[in-house]
Amino acid sequence: MPTPTSNGHASRLQIQEPRTMSPLPPPSSSPIAFKEQQGRPPPTTHQTISGKLFRNLFKGLLFSQLTLISLLVIVLTIRGLISASSQHFHPKKWYPPLLASVAVSGVVSLAWQCIFIYNPSRAVRATFWLSPILTCSVGILLVLIGSAEDAGIGSVFVLFAITQSLYGCWITTRFEYTDKILSLVTAFPPARTREVVCLSITVSLVYSGFLVTGIGGATSTRTSLDLLFISVILISLAWTMQVLKNVQQVAISRARFVNFAHGEEMDAWDAFRITMKHLVGSICIGSTLVPIVVFIRGSIRSVNLMSGSSDEVMYSGADCFSAIANKLITLGNRWGFVHVGTYDKGFVEASSDTWNKFRSTSGLEKLIDSDLTSSFCFLSAVSVGAVSSLTAGIWMLLIHKDYALEVTLYAFIVGYFVGRVALAWVQACVLAYYVAYSEDPHSVRFDSTIPHRIQRLQMLSAHRDNRELEVGREREEDSYNDC
Structure with missing residues (x-):
């Protein structure tokens, strides 16, 4: 990508013009030496037979x-075109909008890159207020289609937009650090x-x-099959796009890690x-595990938030769920992709090693948990x-209202992926920076961005704990006085 000229946060100590590859030490001391020798990552771990089999x-x-x-x-496309006239399906009206x-979606993704x-700073802030507006617009469009089913799905989009807005208000204090880290690593x-x-x-896109x-060919007949x-x-589509995103993520994070470390x-x-x-085998495993782990861990964290009760059973349940979440994150997390590319590890081993380094x-673990990069990439994709959904939905609403709902949803799914x-390279740079920092926090290649943020989070946590302790004491005093 072109070098940004306006990144004011980039550290003079950390971000330097990379130098050319020089003679390297043995593979045990540098993850790039083996690349010079055989053109693949260094075999720093002994892969088991079962690991190779799964890959x-x-x-x-x-x-x-x-x-x-x-x-x-x-087969579906050919069959759909042949049977289109008899099934009242209009390919010329269905295909062009979608x-x-x-x-x-490709044009918007490239424009967003620019x-x-x-x-980066304005792009981050724009994402957190633009995404709710666009999502709400899709919901309103679906409501305007008219049917009860369309209105129900539209209301889900509107609710999702409101949730995004509330989340954006909640994390405003993290924007400054996010601006710094994204400007620094990219x-x-x-x-x-x-x-x-x-x-x-x-x-x-292809x-x-x-x-x-x-999908159009299958839509033409609409049987249960x-x-x-x-x-x-x-x-x-979802799995293949995940693999494609993570292939790019492994490649860019590997190259970026070499520079940072x-x-x-x-x-x-x-x-x-x-x-x-x-490395495609390990990436496929990670592309399967990470979404599952993220979903389960997100659900557990939501349950924990809702269990803020004085009831002892609720607390014990929350502790149990937290233990499960902490175990799951070591088995599959996106930071493991850095070690997959750099050290040719299996994905589960790479995830465990990177998270143990964070701990x-x-x-650092708390800092990683509060990082907004994944939220930025997610809302950018949304x-x-x-935009893709609005393009197809408005078009279909004008020419063929019967298919407006499904075409709008298909367009949204494709545009999201x-x-x-498109933004996998941004996340890859952030992943590489955190993993490289965890392996050598005292390296002169890193500035004070992460240490200062960790210190800030620790101060906020201590202040919060003191405040909760004072509230607890006040409640105890009130209950004693009532007695």
Whole structure:
């Protein structure tokens, strides 16, 4: 990606123009030495037979499902075009709005890249107020379609928009640190990052457009079996996009880690090539585990928030759920992708090692938990999905109202995943920075951004604990006086 010229927060100590690759020490001391020798990450861990088996199994599963889904889409598309006239399906009215929305999602994603590169701070703030507005607009559009089903789904979008707004108000105090960390880690991205990002977006657009044709073919007949086919296609879209996003994430984070940890330059395209050649199996496993772990952990944290009661049973239940959440996060987390790319570890081992590093560094685990990068990427993707959805929905509302709901939803799903792929490089830079810091917090390559934030969080936590203690004492005194 082009180097931003307006990143005022970039540290002169940490962010320097990367130097060229110099003679390297043995693989045991540098994760990039092995790359020079054999063109793949260093074998710093002994992989078990079961680990290799699972990696090959998931890699085979990825390519098998791509082949089967491609055949299914081709058959559904041909069948849909043949039977369109007899089933009152109008391909000329159904396909153009949805395919146009796919193209729009690509344009918006690229435009958002330019906005972020030019001014990360404004891009972050714009995301947190623009996403609720666009999501609410989609909800209003669905309500205007008229049916009860459309109004129900539209109200869900409106509720989601309100939730985003409340969340944006709640985390305003974290914006300053988020601006600093994003400006810091993206100031000098690895060479040829732009090529990797553009290729990933192009592949995501082509694949999404291809699957959309199969969904249209299944829509033309609308049997119960066709509904199953549509569900299978959407699941394939979600998983494949996750893999594509994480391939980019592993490649960019590997190249960025080399710079943060060793001060060396690594070409993002070389890292991408190595990732595709050797690490797809581990990435497939991570792409399956991380969404599941994030969903379960998010649900547990929500339960804990709602269990703020003086009831002892509720407290014990919350403690049990917290223990489960703490165990799950070590088995599958997005930071593990850095070690997958850098050290060629299995995904579960990489996740465990990175999280244990965070826990061994005072205050870092809490800082990682409060980081807004994932929220920024998520809401940016929601914004892209909303723009894509509005494009298709308004078009369908004007020319063929009967299909407006489903086309609007399909466009939102496609736009969301394209947006996630587009911003994977940003998240990869942040992941690499945190992991590199956890391995050597006292390195001269790191400035005071993280230590100052940890100190700030510790002060806020101590203040909160003191306040809760005072409130508890006041309640005890009140109850004693009542007696």
